[in-house]
Amino acid sequence: EVQLVESGGGLVQPGGSLRLSCAASGFTISSYWMHWVRQAPGKGLVWVSRINGDGSSTNYADSVKGRFTISRDYAKNTLYMQMNSLRAEDTAVYYCARSVGRGVSFDYWGQGTLVTVSS
């Protein structure tokens, strides 16, 4: 059974850092593009970042470029998002998701982890 389990969210002050993890089971992350998507409280879905199977290609939303870094550990079958210089507008539930198909379609999602940036 495919599962994605996020962890690492919490309360952090503006300007602080946080690292999110997404542990995958039931499949090998090296075979898929993996993504982070976020959702601010009461708002819509926003794509954040993606990384390809071998980690050689990454993309970021303009709003996080230069502050967030996506990576993966094949031995642990885990996806990460290092978030630096956090701002109040980064407050959201962060989901990791696997993409399939010929487009960017997310067939499995984690349960999400809440990041709150506040003083």
Add this chain to the structure above:
Amino acid sequence: QSVLTQPPSVSAAPGQKVTISCSGSSSNIGNYVSWYQQLPGTAPKLLIYDNNKRPSGIPDRFSGSKSDTSATLGITGLQTGDEADYYCGTWDNSLSAGMFGGGTKLTVL
């Protein structure tokens, strides 16, 4: 402000049909479009991928179509359990970024 435009809300009676539109440009809708259902407090669920394909387990009440710069999600035989937020998603070649529509809240009256 999302690059992909969806109506904020739609409504219909049980048993009826509803369509939800997703408008964009050739740089995004020109790629493959997917649709998601999000029930309150839960992660999104994939309903349609590659414009019109349904994952295993998704009933054929849900359908997807696409024209040049617009995609449409259709839901027939509406049920109260279909009340949720619906999002379209795709890749934008110009921005080299993933995109979601702003979401549409479906109310089954």
